[in-house]
Amino acid sequence: MTTNTPSFAPGDHPDMEPPVSTRGIIGWLRANLFSGFVDTGLTLFVFYLLYLYIPPLIDWIFIDAVWSGSSREVCEVEGAGACWAFIGSRFTQFMYGFYPEQLFWRPNTAGLLLIGLMIPLFIDAFQRKWLLAGFILVVYPFIAFLLIHGGYFGLEEVETSKWGGLMLTLVLSAVGIVASLPIGIVLALGRRSEMPIVKSVSVVYIEFWRGVPLITVLFMSSVMLPLFFSDGTDFDKLLRAMIGIIMFQSAYMAEVIRGGLQAIPRGQYEAAEALGLTYWKSMGLIILPQALKLVIPGIVNTFIALFKDTTLVLIIGLFDLLAIIQQANSDSSWLGFDTEGYVFAASIFWIFCFGMSRYSIALEAKLNTGHKR
Amino acid sequence: MSEHDSELTPSKPAFWNDPKYRALFFQIVLVLALGYFIVNIVDNTLTNMESRGISTGFAFLTEPAGFGILQTLIEFDESHTYGRTFVVGLLNTLLVSGLGILLATLLGFIMGVARLSRNWVVAKLATVYIETFRNIPLLLQIFFWYFAVLGTLPSVRESMSLGAGIEFNNRGLYLPAPVPEAGFSLVMWVFLIGFIATLFIRHWARKRQEDTGQQFPVFLTALGLIIGLPLVVFLISGTPLSWNYPTLRGFNFQGGIAIIPELLALLLALTIYTGTFIAETVRAGINAVSHGQTEAALSMGLSHGQTMRLIIIPQAMRVIIPPLTSQYLNLAKNSSLATAVGYPDLVAVFMGTTLNQTGQAVEITMMTMAVYLTISLTISMFMNWYNKKMALVER
The missing domain is CATH 1.10.3720.10 (MetI-like)
Structure with missing residues (x-):
């Protein structure tokens, strides 16, 4: 019986692993989902709710949805999801x-300009942040107004x-x-x-x-x-x-x-x-x-x-x-x-x-x- | 000696460099500018109103309104005055704010605690709820509930019966109304006596525990006194309460308590939206109590329930109450969005219909704003009082 048991000098025994039930996936599940009767009940209840509502929701939003079409008829198909x-x-x-559709470039330019101006604010190495922020807060609104509203410099109002x-x-x-x-x-x-x-x-x-x-x-x-x-x-x-x-x-x-x-x-x-x-x-x-x-x-x-x-x-x-x-x-x-x-x-x-x-x-x-x- | 002193005191600055005179000068300029601005505006407004033939003064409040209101808590019809529309609107605002505060607190506390739960799915579910609904505009949520959910419910003829006499259709939610019969007042009296007795017992039990350390089961006693005793009296006196069930007559349900869909949509949206903010407040409050408090309480031999009730919650409440009151304030102010779906609150009835009919914009705007200001200032006064009461008394 004792022949198989290796013997160690005091202090040399290798560390034993913690019990299976407290580590890895099982340990995580036990600690976070099934740590008691109430907890297990809650977990199962929530999973049941998710099972009831999530698949139909995904069906409606993605799988059964009608993505393109120019009139409501395309959406009035039996079993169609979101239109x-x-x-x-x-x-x-x-x-x-x-x-006006032909002038969309104007608000677009204003928006892109703002994004372009704001990018350096997020770069830590950029030194003149206060100056740029001041420009965005003081000068940019006028540029944006000019672009979106027009009425000056030959821009249609x-x-x-x-x-x-x-x-x-x-x-x-x-x-x-x-x-x-x-x-x-x-x-x-x-x-x-x-x-x-x-x-x-x-x-x-x-x-x-x-x-x-x-x-x-x-x-x-x-x-x-x-x-x-x-x-x-x-x-x-x-x-x-x-x-x-x-x-x-x-x-x-x-x-x-x-x-x-x-x-x-x-x-x-x-x-x-x-x-x-x-x-x-x-x-x-x-x-x-x-x-x-x-x-x-x-x-x-x-x-x-x-x-x-x-x-x-x-x-x-x-x-x-x-x-x-x-x-x-x-x-x-x-x-x-x-x-x-x-x-x-x-x-x-x-x-x-x-x-x-x-x-x-x-x-x-x-x-x-x-x-x- | 006195000669030396006078040499050491610095010479007085010229009066235009003296901060005292400068401050006085600035303030006089400010008062004059403000005064000019206000006089100008009042003058312009009076001239404009005169040229447009708008009458001034509060005489319109006693004139008959001539319109009906969808939901009234006090008696109201076309023959009542504009002044009464103000009261009706105000009561409707208070109703939706009160119910909203109650429900949002409930939802918020549950979700705030759930987000801190050790159970992973429960915590994640609460997080998803909070992060989803607080980032969507309230008005959009009101519209969603009103038009997309309640608007697509079956008509009155195909009303859904939810059991126990509750009917649900696109005209609203119909609940059975309790009708007290002879002898029911006795039950109410017993309930009241039980409630007062509980307060006394609680006081006595706390004093006894402080003096002797002996505990008394206050909660169970309270349950027996407030719920058990009235229930026994209710059963003995032969259940003196009947229900008035909503029944379909003609084109609509009659009887029972009807909750109009406008109120329902508004309540749902306000509860769900404000609930997210309350949940975050609650979470912050509980997190603010250090874990050492829990450990100290447990090592003193308190149970988990006692730790929560006696140690954590009282300390967390100190952090929670101030932001909680400002959430209540937000809810009361947000209830004015009612006008977007036609729930007859103060803004919809008074600032909407009454203003359109009388054209007296200045008086009506002032009155409406004064109401909200009064509510705000009352709540913030309460908050300051509470803060003072709860503030840590430090050595």
């Missing part, structure tokens, strides 16, 4: 609204009432964020000011806009703004919506930037003062560069919220991506494919928002390394 032909036939409208679809959604959210940034900075500085009137004006402004829903702001800007100006009885509908969005958004922006200002240690303020810098110099050269860098993730998060909120402009009659899909859904030649339209819109919004939220999380992790306590 993506509906999306295909309306695709350019979903992207550009009623923008395209009225804002023809703008629509994803293009309008992007324009609205970009304008909202770019224009609210400077206002937000001023308001945030005002809220931290020691002058009582400046402070209370900022606080009232910020708390007022943060306290009311965007929809009431949009209603207000569409019915009340024309009353505010002596000759502005009917000015551009899109401009009205933009003013509403900017007023609303700058309050949120101010709170994000205030967070950054508060995160800068007091020593920085005191050091700037000790150097004899004036208020604006100490803010512009010492505090804001540090604070703004800290709040980039926060700004991205407000951008995500704004991007989703731009859908509300459909209530005051603008044709953003959701509004144009909503309109296509009620088109009598493609009636009954609401779900496809909503799924398409949802996936576009989801891709943008999810992408940005991942970016914001990654950025937070990157920026955090130097500031962890």
